[in-house]
Amino acid sequence: MRNKINKYDIALIIVIIVINVAILVYGSFNVVDKGQKIAYVYSDNKLVNEYTLTDDYKTEFTVNLGPGYNTVHIEGGKIWIHDASCPDKICLSQGKISKDGEIIVCLPNKLLIQIKDNHKSEDELDIIVK
Numbered sequence: 001m002r003n004k005i006n007k008y009d010i011a012l013i014i015v016i017i018v019i020n021v022a023i024l025v026y027g028s029f030n031v032v033d034k035g036q037k038i039a040y041v042y043s044d045n046k047l048v049n050e051y052t053l054t055d056d057y058k059t060e061f062t063v064n065l066g067p068g069y070n071t072v073h074i075e076g077g078k079i080w081i082h083d084a085s086c087p088d089k090i091c092l093s094q095g096k097i098s099k100d101g102e103i104i105v106c107l108p109n110k111l112l113i114q115i116k117d118n119h120k121s122e123d124e125l126d127i128i129v130k
């Protein structure tokens with residue numbers, strides 16, 4: 001018969017409270033961790049520009065490499081290829097990206113766009129367009 005709370009019950013309650021607090025703290029860290037998303041634009045393996053993706057930032061620009069070009073559009077926290085000179089148009093079909101780690105590649109024009117959270121170090125980037 002156990003009709004009293006013994007020390008093991010108390011220990012169990014403390015463990016549950018600690019776990020709950022840990023989950024809450026972890027959750028709030030995650031919110032902080034969201035940070036800013038930066039779109040890095042590489043042309044011929046060189047970083048040509050970077051854009052902070054926010055919901056209210058909107059721009060359009062063209063990256064040229066020789067005769068090739070890619071027109072890039074940023075709007076609503078997303079980035080995508082709007083127009084391109086490449087014959088395959090694969091970059092156009094890659095659609096809109098907005099999440100950390102997502103990339104758009106245009107191989108004919110040697111264009112690479114990658115999104116990274118700004119709290120991560122840049123040397124994590126090891127993708128090279130050849």
Ligand SMILES: [Zn+2]
Nearest residue numbers: 084086091106
């Ligand atoms: Zn392309």
